[in-house]
Amino acid sequence: MATYIDIVTGFLESGKTTFIQNILNNGQVSDFNSIVLVICEEGFTDYDQELFVQKNIKSIILESPTELNDDLFKQIDAKFHPDYIIVEYNGTWDISRLLGLKMDPDYRYRNVFFISETGTFRNQLSNMVTLMHPHIQNSNVTVFNRHETVSPDILKKIVQDIKSINPKTKTVFAEAVAPTRALNPYFGKPDNQKNSPLNSLIKLNLFMLMLLCVSVILIFSDFNDYHYIQSITTIFLSILIQALPFILFGAFFSAIIQLFVSSNWIITQISKGTWTSFLIAVSAGFFLPICDCGLVPIVSGLLKKSTPLPQTITFWLASSAVSPIVFLSMLYAFPEQPYLAVIRVITGVVIGIVAGIILKLAHLETSAVIQDSRYFQTIGKDILDLKFEGTKGKIEAVFSGAKSEFFRVSKYVIIGALVSAILQTILPQTLMHLISSNPLLQFMIMVAAAIFMSTCSTSNAFIGKSFSNNFSTIPILAFVVMGPMLDLKNMLMLSGVLKKRFLIVLATLVILEGAVVFSTLAYFL
Amino acid sequence: MNRKINTDALIQLIILILTVVLLSYALITKKINAYVHPRYYLGLWLSIIILVFFALSLIPKIKKARHNVSISPYLIFIIPLAAALFFPSGEVISKDVTMIESSLSTTTSEQPIAENKPTTTDTIEEQSDSNEDASEKYEHYKVDDVVQINDDVFSAWFFDTYAHLDDFTGKRYLYLAQVFSMDDFKDNQFLAGRNFMVCCAADLAGYGIICESNLRNELVDQEWIMVTGTITSYQYNGHPVPMLTDVTIIKTEAPEVGYIYYKNY
Numbered sequence: 001m002a003t004y005i006d007i008v009t010g011f012l013e014s015g016k017t018t019f020i021q022n023i024l025n026n027g028q029v030s031d032f033n034s035i036v037l038v039i040c041e042e043g044f045t046d047y048d049q050e051l052f053v054q055k056n057i058k059s060i061i062l063e064s065p066t067e068l069n070d071d072l073f074k075q076i077d078a079k080f081h082p083d084y085i086i087v088e089y090n091g092t093w094d095i096s097r098l099l100g101l102k103m104d105p106d107y108r109y110r111n112v113f114f115i116s117e118t119g120t121f122r123n124q125l126s127n128m129v130t131l132m133h134p135h136i137q138n139s140n141v142t143v144f145n146r147h148e149t150v151s152p153d154i155l156k157k158i159v160q161d162i163k164s165i166n167p168k169t170k171t172v173f174a175e176a177v178a179p180t181r182a183l184n185p186y187f188g189k190p191d192n193q194k195n196s197p198l199n200s201l202i203k204l205n206l207f208m209l210m211l212l213c214v215s216v217i218l219i220f221s222d223f224n225d226y227h228y229i230q231s232i233t234t235i236f237l238s239i240l241i242q243a244l245p246f247i248l249f250g251a252f253f254s255a256i257i258q259l260f261v262s263s264n265w266i267i268t269q270i271s272k273g274t275w276t277s278f279l280i281a282v283s284a285g286f287f288l289p290i291c292d293c294g295l296v297p298i299v300s301g302l303l304k305k306s307t308p309l310p311q312t313i314t315f316w317l318a319s320s321a322v323s324p325i326v327f328l329s330m331l332y333a334f335p336e337q338p339y340l341a342v343i344r345v346i347t348g349v350v351i352g353i354v355a356g357i358i359l360k361l362a363h364l365e366t367s368a369v370i371q372d373s374r375y376f377q378t379i380g381k382d383i384l385d386l387k388f389e390g391t392k393g394k395i396e397a398v399f400s401g402a403k404s405e406f407f408r409v410s411k412y413v414i415i416g417a418l419v420s421a422i423l424q425t426i427l428p429q430t431l432m433h434l435i436s437s438n439p440l441l442q443f444m445i446m447v448a449a450a451i452f453m454s455t456c457s458t459s460n461a462f463i464g465k466s467f468s469n470n471f472s473t474i475p476i477l478a479f480v481v482m483g484p485m486l487d488l489k490n491m492l493m494l495s496g497v498l499k500k501r502f503l504i505v506l507a508t509l510v511i512l513e514g515a516v517v518f519s520t521l522a523y524f525l
Numbered sequence: 526m527n528r529k530i531n532t533d534a535l536i537q538l539i540i541l542i543l544t545v546v547l548l549s550y551a552l553i554t555k556k557i558n559a560y561v562h563p564r565y566y567l568g569l570w571l572s573i574i575i576l577v578f579f580a581l582s583l584i585p586k587i588k589k590a591r592h593n594v595s596i597s598p599y600l601i602f603i604i605p606l607a608a609a610l611f612f613p614s615g616e617v618i619s620k621d622v623t624m625i626e627s628s629l630s631t632t633t634s635e636q637p638i639a640e641n642k643p644t645t646t647d648t649i650e651e652q653s654d655s656n657e658d659a660s661e662k663y664e665h666y667k668v669d670d671v672v673q674i675n676d677d678v679f680s681a682w683f684f685d686t687y688a689h690l691d692d693f694t695g696k697r698y699l700y701l702a703q704v705f706s707m708d709d710f711k712d713n714q715f716l717a718g719r720n721f722m723v724c725c726a727a728d729l730a731g732y733g734i735i736c737e738s739n740l741r742n743e744l745v746d747q748e749w750i751m752v753t754g755t756i757t758s759y760q761y762n763g764h765p766v767p768m769l770t771d772v773t774i775i776k777t778e779a780p781e782v783g784y785i786y787y788k789n790y
Contacts, residue, residue: 007592070526100590102526109529112592140593168595207600233612238560238726240605241548245568248575329723332787335684396582403579407537411601418604424727459724462787 003082003107007098009089009135010115011124012041015145016088019115019174021048023086024055028187032084036076038062040090040098058082065093070102077104095135111186114139118147118173121158136165141186147173228425236421239455243413246294248406253294254301255401260394261305278353281311285319292320292457292484296493297409303497309366313506314356320457320484321348330480333461340477343521344461347481351513358509369502409493416489423452439522442475447482447511451491454483474522478514485510529590534583536594540602541580545573547609558782561725659689660696671753674700679785680721683732686767690758693767699753703783704744705731713741717752717769722784729784735759738772749783751775 006023008016020037023029037047037059052059058080062068076082085107089098099109114135116124121144125132136142142162147155155173162171172182288295299316303309320326322345330341388396449467454460460483464476484490491503498506551557552569561569663682666673674682679700686693702717710716718733736754744750754769 096531096589096591098590099529099592100588102528105527107527109592138592166593166595168593230612233608234560235725235727237605237608241557241569242561242565242725244548245565245572248572252575333723335688399578399582402575403537403582406579411598414601414605421727455727456724459728462723462728462730465730 001083003085004110005085005087005107006110007087007089007112008115009091009095009112011091014115014117016115017047019143020086020088021051024051024057029084034080034082036080036082036085038085038087040088040093065097068097068101072101073103073107091135092131095138111141112139114142116144118144118150125161133165136162139166139169141170141172141183144173231425232421235424236417239417239421242456243293246291247409247413250294250297251402251405251409252398254297254405255398257301258304259397259401277311278314278356281315282318282322282349282352284315285322292490293413295319296490297405300497303366303370306366309364309369310356310360313359314352317355317485318349318352321345323457326457329458329461333465344477344481347517350517351510354513355509369499371497371499408496412492412496413489416492419488420452442471443478443518446475446479449479450482450486451488454487457484474518478518482510482514531587531589531591532594533591534586536596536599538580538583541576543606545576548573562722562786658692659685660692671697671699674698676785679719680787686756690765690767693756694758695755697755699751702750702752704746704748704750705733706746713737713739715741715744719785721787723787734767734769736769736772738774740774749777749779751777
């Protein structure tokens with residue numbers, strides 16, 4: 001029969017002992033005949049000895065982390081033959097040490113409870129994130145005691161803090177008396193636990209549903225399915241492959257910004273006075289001549305450093321307009337109309353600056369639009385679990401930070417690339433049907449194309465050119481300019497840092513500005 | 526005796542190793558050419574080195590046991606890895622066929638080139654010296670009075686023929702092409718062109734030169750041919766564009782990767 005192990009971790013005085021006594025008292029473990037309590041605490045313990053006798057509970061006290069060795073569970077098994085072990089773990093010890101111990105195949109870790117006192121939690125977290133992060137990360141339930149005196153606002157923030165460190169864990173605010181009923185599901189067999197497997201099942205189903213939708217679309221299109229899928233996968237992979245070097249570059253740059261550049265320095269650079277700061281924000285893009293998919297991690301890195309929102313957004317929107325590579329690509333895509341390259345720069349810069357100024361006038365601050373969880377998404381040396389010190393440690397930090405940025409951003413790029421690969425294969429025909437001489441409709445179609453068909457700021461000029469038989473110059477220009485600003489995969493990447501509501505506002509703002517700018521252009525050209 | 530490990534790090538490691546292996550394979554076998562422009566070679570090799578470093582840095586972390594690891598965020602990585610494994614780039618030819626629809630829309634963009642090229646010829650850099658004969662630089666590819674245009678010079682030559690039509694008129698050229706058809710062509714006309722790649726397969730666009738030939742009916746769309754013809758000026762929608770006449774056509778095998786890589790920047 002399997003032996004289950006529950007770990008209860010947290011700092012001294014957090015209420016671990018009370019929590020464990022409650023579990024032992026409340027019948028949640030009444031199925032077990034032989035219970036062992038492992039206490040990892042240097043100091044005294046105040047367990048109710050009577051309870052131990054009454055429930056036939058054996059206890060072991062470990063006074064230092066060195067006693068956590070591969071023999072531990074062997075010895076426990078030989079001595080007590082337990083069917084349930086509950087560990088009161090020391091919140092200052094490395095939890096992976098316990099989790100990594102050798103054990104009999106019948107022994108199974110079931111739950112990791114992280115216990116904390118509600119009132120002191122946020123303060124402790126900001127001071128000792130290195131210590132606490134792994135414990136929360138490994139937990140499947142976090143329990144907060146004594147929450148009655150804490151305001152609901154703070155409680156909400158605590159839930160967000162926990163979610164940002166470990167989205168899978170469940171946060172429970174427990175009554176002082178007993179572990180609430182909310183915890184009951186965690187005391188079944190691990191295989192029956194409803195929490196995580198159900199979630200992943202739902203996710204898997206969504207995934208299958210998406211695949212089903214895609215196949216339905218493919219079946220109902222009159223074309224040869226296999227060729228269609230082939231075309232979609234080729235376009236999909238090609239977008240990913242060409243984005244890879246840029247994303248890695250962006251991830252490294254972003255890691256360096258987050259680790260070594262003081263936020264004050266950046267903020268003074270781009271907030272020296274309204275006008276100059278916007279100009280600096282615009283020209284910064286000239287010195288970072290990389291694809292827009294590489295710029296998103298950089299922009300996210302800046303926002304996480306709480307740089308002023310208007311200037312950062314201006315930098316982001318204008319960056320592809322002032323990129324020398326994009327300028328060249330415009331010249332080569334439209335060799336017969338070199339003035340289009342110049343107009344592309346000007347319109348891009350204007351949209352970027354105007355958007356920035358509007359945000360400034362609206363007094364929108366970075367803190368208001370950023371995801372609340374951003375603090376623990378920031379790659380700080382304290383979270384990165386580093387091995388080396390000094391220069392070696394710095395290099396390790398950059399690599400480790402870039403790696404987590406890479407994995408974080410890649411998810412969005414994959415989704416975005418998949419959607420645009422599918423649409424790029426299916427949309428051209430649909431677009432052909434919609435073609436109209438109405439300039440407004442043409443503009444709307446190009447906005448849709450900007451969201452779904454934009455590949456990369458460099459190749460947008462050429463994709464735009466391919467529309468030139470059916471669309472007039474101004475809507476095409478709108479596609480080229482607004483492509484990187486509205487691109488779905490960029491938006492998805494940014495949604496990791498910025499609130500979705502704000503992104504919708506920003507996209508609307510860009511589209512409205514685009515409408516004004518390009519209709520003015522149409523009037524003059 | 527069992528020991529828990531860090532599943533999170535293990536999954537990341539597997540993803541990285543698979544990516545590195547697939548990418549290196551594609552680069553070594555040049556299959557990557559079906560996806561991206563060769564100018565990405567350096568960037569991709571550097572990326573591979575970085576990914577290898579990422580993978581190496583993960584190895585010691587696997588031992589750091591983890592509980593309650595969330596696997597679902599990594600599910601999404603299955604899509605590109607599976608796509609790369611199950612839809613090998615060897616099938617590029619059939620991909621070309623599927624590109625008919627989009628390349629058709631793009632081949633027609635030959636029209637605006639035709640509209641504007643003649644009037645603004647002198648604004649185009651390096652060719653702005655109107656005294657120079659633009660066809661001159663292709664003369665050394667001449668074999669028996671026919672200039673053989675290979676893939677490396679195709680894009681430059683193609684754009685030159687539109688920009689400096691007069692310089693090319695009357696000269697005879699041979700090149701590898703694909704057959705594209707267009708709605709408003711006459712029965713004996715087709716476009717002998719190629720798919721151009723700027724960045725990656727997402728921006729493929731077909732470009733070509735009009736051919737007139739009695740063999741038109743024997744040609745299938747997307748078919749590969751060696752076409753030889755003499756350039757003349759042809760009025761298309763009211764604008765002079767190059768056209769190949771006196772055409773000889775030899776049907777040929779499809780090349781492994783048949784794209785022209787746009788090299789002008």
